[in-house]
Amino acid sequence: MKRYALRQVVQLAVVIVGISMLAFAILHVIGDPVTLLLPQNAGKDEYARYNTLLGLDKPIYVQYWKFASRAAQGDFGKSWYADTPAFKLVLERMPPTLYLTTAGLVTALLIALPLGILAALKRHSFVDSLCTMVAVAGQAMPIFWLGIMLIIIFAVQLRLLPASGYGTWRHFLMPAFTLGAFLAPITMRLVRSGVIEIMNMEYIKTARAKGLAERLVVIKHAFRNACIPVITVLGLQFGQLLGGAVITETVFAWPGVATLTVDAIRNQDFPVVQCAVVLLALIIVTVNFLVDMIVGLIDPRIRVGA
Amino acid sequence: MRRSLATGLLAILALALVPPAGAQTREETLIYSLQSDIDNWDPPNSVLREAIILGYHVYDHLAVRDLKTRRVGPNLATSWTNIDDTTWEVKLRQGVKFHDGTPFTSRDVKATFDRVLDPTKKMTARGNHAKIKAVDIIDDHTVRFRTDGPYPLFVERLTAQVMQSDKVIREKGHEWMQENPVGTGPYKLVKWNRKQEHQLVRNDDYWGPKPAFKHLRIRIIPEKATEIAELLSGGVDIIKAVPPDQMDVINKSGQARTGTSPILRTAMLQLDQASRSGPNPFTDRRVRQAANLAVDNDAIIKFVLNGLGDRVATGVNPMAFGWDPGLKPYKQDLAQAKKLLAEAGYPQGVDVLFNEGPPIVEPAIQQTNDAIIADMTKAGFRVKRNYIGDNTVLVARIKDGKAGSMFNWSWGYYSVFDADAILFDVFKCGENYSYYCNPALDDLIIQGRSTLDQKKRTEVYVKAQKLLFDDAAYLYKWGLRGVWGISNRIEYQAPADEVDRMFLVTPKKK
Numbered sequence: 001m002k003r004y005a006l007r008q009v010v011q012l013a014v015v016i017v018g019i020s021m022l023a024f025a026i027l028h029v030i031g032d033p034v035t036l037l038l039p040q041n042a043g044k045d046e047y048a049r050y051n052t053l054l055g056l057d058k059p060i061y062v063q064y065w066k067f068a069s070r071a072a073q074g075d076f077g078k079s080w081y082a083d084t085p086a087f088k089l090v091l092e093r094m095p096p097t098l099y100l101t102t103a104g105l106v107t108a109l110l111i112a113l114p115l116g117i118l119a120a121l122k123r124h125s126f127v128d129s130l131c132t133m134v135a136v137a138g139q140a141m142p143i144f145w146l147g148i149m150l151i152i153i154f155a156v157q158l159r160l161l162p163a164s165g166y167g168t169w170r171h172f173l174m175p176a177f178t179l180g181a182f183l184a185p186i187t188m189r190l191v192r193s194g195v196i197e198i199m200n201m202e203y204i205k206t207a208r209a210k211g212l213a214e215r216l217v218v219i220k221h222a223f224r225n226a227c228i229p230v231i232t233v234l235g236l237q238f239g240q241l242l243g244g245a246v247i248t249e250t251v252f253a254w255p256g257v258a259t260l261t262v263d264a265i266r267n268q269d270f271p272v273v274q275c276a277v278v279l280l281a282l283i284i285v286t287v288n289f290l291v292d293m294i295v296g297l298i299d300p301r302i303r304v305g306a
Numbered sequence: 307m308r309r310s311l312a313t314g315l316l317a318i319l320a321l322a323l324v325p326p327a328g329a330q331t332r333e334e335t336l337i338y339s340l341q342s343d344i345d346n347w348d349p350p351n352s353v354l355r356e357a358i359i360l361g362y363h364v365y366d367h368l369a370v371r372d373l374k375t376r377r378v379g380p381n382l383a384t385s386w387t388n389i390d391d392t393t394w395e396v397k398l399r400q401g402v403k404f405h406d407g408t409p410f411t412s413r414d415v416k417a418t419f420d421r422v423l424d425p426t427k428k429m430t431a432r433g434n435h436a437k438i439k440a441v442d443i444i445d446d447h448t449v450r451f452r453t454d455g456p457y458p459l460f461v462e463r464l465t466a467q468v469m470q471s472d473k474v475i476r477e478k479g480h481e482w483m484q485e486n487p488v489g490t491g492p493y494k495l496v497k498w499n500r501k502q503e504h505q506l507v508r509n510d511d512y513w514g515p516k517p518a519f520k521h522l523r524i525r526i527i528p529e530k531a532t533e534i535a536e537l538l539s540g541g542v543d544i545i546k547a548v549p550p551d552q553m554d555v556i557n558k559s560g561q562a563r564t565g566t567s568p569i570l571r572t573a574m575l576q577l578d579q580a581s582r583s584g585p586n587p588f589t590d591r592r593v594r595q596a597a598n599l600a601v602d603n604d605a606i607i608k609f610v611l612n613g614l615g616d617r618v619a620t621g622v623n624p625m626a627f628g629w630d631p632g633l634k635p636y637k638q639d640l641a642q643a644k645k646l647l648a649e650a651g652y653p654q655g656v657d658v659l660f661n662e663g664p665p666i667v668e669p670a671i672q673q674t675n676d677a678i679i680a681d682m683t684k685a686g687f688r689v690k691r692n693y694i695g696d697n698t699v700l701v702a703r704i705k706d707g708k709a710g711s712m713f714n715w716s717w718g719y720y721s722v723f724d725a726d727a728i729l730f731d732v733f734k735c736g737e738n739y740s741y742y743c744n745p746a747l748d749d750l751i752i753q754g755r756s757t758l759d760q761k762k763r764t765e766v767y768v769k770a771q772k773l774l775f776d777d778a779a780y781l782y783k784w785g786l787r788g789v790w791g792i793s794n795r796i797e798y799q800a801p802a803d804e805v806d807r808m809f810l811v812t813p814k815k816k
Contacts, residue, residue: 082345082500083484092500148531155539163535164527166502253527255502263501 001296004303008292012285017068019281023274024067028060076275081264086271090257090279096166097256098283100175100248101241105234107180108187112230116191117223123196131192135185143244147178147251164253175252182244183237190233194226201225228299235291239284336519336796338808339533339542343501343526346484349468350422350431358466358721359806360524363506364405365468365489368396368415369461373801376625376723378461382410382469382490388758391456398447402513404471405494412449416441417472419451427480434466434720456758462722492517492809501526517809524808534791537562543793546806550612550669553789562793567800568616569788570723572623573668573716575660575678575781576709580735580743586711587658592650594778597712599646600685602638606677607784611670615784620774621717621728623785625802628725628754628767633775635782643685655686662693663700663714668786671714678781705738715739716786721803725767726755733779742779 034050051057055066070076076086119131154174155163165171198204199222207217245258257276264272296303340356349361368383386396402410419441422429437457442450453460474488487495492514493506504524508517525542527533534552536542538559548556553564577588577597587593607615616624619633647656660679665671679689692710694700703709717739719727729751735743750770754763790800797812 083351083481089500144529148535151532151535155541156535159539163539163541164529164532165525165541251529251532253502253525253529253532255499255526259528260501 001303004296005293008289012289015285016282019285020068020071020278021064023071023277023281024064026274026277027270071274071278076278077271079264079269079272081267081269081272086269086275089260089272090275093255093257093260094279096254097242097245097249097258099172100179100254100256101238101245103172103176104179104183104241104244104248105238107176108183109234111180111184112187112191116188117195117218119188119192120195120199121218131188135188138181138185141181143178143182143247144251146181147174147248150174150178151251164251166253166255171252175248175254178251179241179244179248182248183234183241186237187230187234190230191226194229195222198222198225224298228295231291231295231298235288238287242280242284331521334519335521335523336808336811337523337525337542337544338806339525339527339536339545341526341528341530341533341547347487347495347498348480348483350418350429350470351484353430355804360504361468362491362805362807363493363522363809364487364491364495365470366402366491367465367468368398369464371465371723371803373799373803373807376802378465383464386461386464388460389450391758392453394451394453394457394460395444396449396451398449399513400447402490403511404474404490405488405509406471406474408471408473410469410471410490411446412443413472414469415449416443417475418467418470421470421475422467431467434463456756458755458758458760458763459722459724459726462724466721493522515809518812519808522808537791537793540793540795543796544798544806544808544811545791546788547669548789548791550614550789553612556791560794562791565790565792565798565800566614566787567790567802568625569718569786569802569804570623570625570721571667571716571718571786571804572618572621572728573615573714573783573786574621575712575783576704576715576732576741577778577780578709578711578741579777579779580741582707582741583710587650587652587656588711590650591777592646593652593656594781596643596646596650596685597682597687597781598636598778599639599643600687601636601678601681601781603635603783604638606674610673610677611784614669614787614789616787617784618782620771620782621732621780622725622767622771622774623719623728625785626719626723626725626727627760628764628771630768630771632768633771636775636778638681640685647686652686655688657688657690658712659690659692659710661700661703661710661713662691664693664695664697667697667716667718668714669789674783675714678783704741709741712781715780718804721805723803725770726751729767729770730755733774744773744777744779747773 034047034054034056055063074087078084079086079089082089115131115134119128122128151163151174154161161170161174204217204221207221208214242258245256246262248254249256249259257280261273261276261280264276340359342356344354344357344360345352346357347360347364349357349365366382368381369378369386370381371377372379382399382402383396384399386394388394396415398410398412398415404410419435419438421427422431422435423438425432437453437455437460439452439454442452444450451460469490470483471488474483478486485498490513492509492512494509495504496507497505503526506522506524508520510516527536527542530549533542533545534548534556537545537556538561540561548564556562556564577594578586579588579594581589588597603617607613607617617635618624619630619635622629624631647653662675663671668674679691682689694703700709700713704713704715715732717728717732729747731737732739733742733747734740734751735745735748747770750766750773754766754770757763788800788804790798792798795814797814799810801807
């Protein structure tokens with residue numbers, strides 16, 4: 001297990017360096033940053049001054065090294081728009097998004113696991129069709145539509161929950177459900193097909209032959225193995241979930257990092273974009289690392305094979 | 307290992323599900339919503355309308371506009387007189403204190419303007435006050451402003467500058483001021499959660515009438531549908547920029563109502579008379595007149611905008627100083643429009659390009675554009691439409707002289723209720739946002755801003771408007787009206803200058 005973990009850590013480091021290079025490149029591929037920064041009527045002198053000021057006259061590897069070593073200390077420069085360090089801006093907005101995505105993930109699992117297993121065990125029955133219908137409907141519903149419908153029903157009509165905002169557990173329910181509903185269908189279908197496949201395996205027959213109760217067969221033998229693809233996909237879907245968070249955050253006025261990033265892109269606020277890209281990528285990479293670890297724990301073949 | 311991993315995961319989940327809490331009594335709290343947040347709490351360092359609005363709550367200005375008469379009256383300044391053409395003497399209110407307890411004196415006025423006018427500070431508001439050369443302290447409560455030539459907009463512009471503290475500027479500095487406002491205003495800032503919420507509390511030492519609500523929360527809700535849902539469910543008390551098609555939903559809810567007010571903003575289609583984007587049919591006056599005669603703007607206001615517009619004869623808004631009530635707008639006359647096009651050499655009609663903007667500033671812009679083009683087509687214009695979805699892109703192209711022969715444009719006067727505030731920026735030769743150039747008009751614009759004699763200025767602007775109308779500089783549309791959503795628990799008057807003042811809101815009488 002230790003060797004397996006070590007290999008994963010090395011891979012992690014390589015990916016992080018790659019991401020920092022990409023983030024560094026953002027500023028350079030979209031055009032000349034000095035032209036972007038300066039007003040239309042700026043003269044040549046001013047151009048040259050800014051070029052030196054930003055260090056753009058130095059060779060590219062020197063520039064990258066400066067960027068990377070500063071970034072490692074959390075210094076991405078000041079936001080061009082808000083007059084505040086980019087790192088501070090991004091960090092402030094990180095927890096709401098992490099809360100939201102985690103809650104969305106949990107909601108998705110709470111929906112997907114029971115329904116998926118049920119659908120697999122009662123294959124081709126009415127229950128199975130019902131679950132499939134729920135999945136298709138969930139996948140077909142755009143996030144913003146579902147979000148606004150929930151607001152109209154639970155906030156405007158029933159007055160049970162606050163329509164938007166951030167602060168208490170009551171603010172949490174609708175955004176978490178909205179995001180969870182976005183991820184649940186695909187997860188549910190995976191659970192269903194995984195369980196169906198495994199239920200036909202030899203070792204399940206063995207388990208049944210030795211007289212285990214059906215409940216134990218499903219929970220101890222089938223489910224654990226069906227988990228592996230589900231966990232892997234959830235890890236991969238985490239990035240998708242951040243994409244969904246942009247819309248969820250906008251609809252529910254949720255002060256997260258996803259909307260901050262999109263705003264920063266729109267405002268061409270590059271320090272913030274770079275900082276957000278690096279930190280979000282770090283989170284995604286870490287989540288995937290954890291997924292690999294968990295999968296390794298569940299399935300010995302994976303860590304031994306590695 | 308497995309168990310500790312599971313415990314760890316559970317701990318993370320538990321943390322995730324218990325976000326920080328914050329509570330307040332709804333009765334004494336007023337909640338106002340904005341679609342986007344400010345960039346800093348230093349109003350002269352921001353170009354945003356939201357910064358102006360929030361600035362009114364924590365800071366005071368030397369002069370303010372009376373919303374009923376729309377005239378500028380005293381505030382932190384009690385009076386002003388011009389000693390000669392280039393000197394204004396301003397008397398200051400006594401007994402006013404900043405939130406940190408220091409008294410407000412002429413030193414603060416000087417420090418505020420010195421900071422804004424210092425070119426090295428690069429403050430956004432500098433352009434607004436560039437005519438001011440210096441501020442001299444006469445005594446603790448008297449200052450003199452020296453201007454670069456006669457400056458008729460001096461008093462108007464006093465409403466556009468918040469008074470900041472000399473002590474804070476000296477001791478705390480620029481950086482600190484970006485997030486920590488110390489003003490003399492009716493509310494104090496308690497907490498700012500960026501892009502989420504501002505929490506303010508009443509300044510109980512305020513020199514003027516104290517606000518009715520002790521707590522003021524300003525929430526940032528980017529999505530309009532959510533904003534309206536919040537209003538209807540009682541989560542928010544005031545929202546602005548309600549789309550015309552949502553007015554019924556709000557008015558029939560029993561929870562809230564809409565309020566409208568004409569606002570200081572005129573909409574038009576700019577025509578490239580100055581051929582900044584290259585040769586085009588609109589360089590010919592007859593073609594521009596034909597465009598104005600083709601469109602039935604009265605019908606568009608009535609049927610497309612639900613009456614939310616006020617017809618104008620030129621770009622000058624009826625609320626601006628210098629507006630000529632005697633000048634009547636173009637009336638639709640398709641036969642005359644066709645005749646003029648034929649005279650201009652287009653008997654078979656003419657092709658024009660139209661760059662359309664997104665629905666950010668003007669409500670229902672898409673629908674009104676459809677109607678305008680339908681009318682122009684009847685007169686013989688073949689309009690090629692090009693939609694530009696991002697307003698910043700459209701504005702950048704306009705500035706660069708690449709906006710094409712015809713494009714959407716509206717102008718908010720920087721909230722200065724004076725004809726000069728649109729004529730100079732939008733009609734003068736060579737200005738960034740002007741696609742019109744006529745030396746005769748430029749003469750009038752310069753005359754209008756070079757004298758303090760208001761009667762003479764009025765005469766000049768009457769002439770200027772006549773010229774703009776006859777020459778059909780642009781395709782003139784209407785003055786906009788703003789729509790607010792207002793909770794039934796409060797009383798609120800929609801403001802003509804687009805500056806919401808929460809300190810004027812009172813609970814509804816039962």
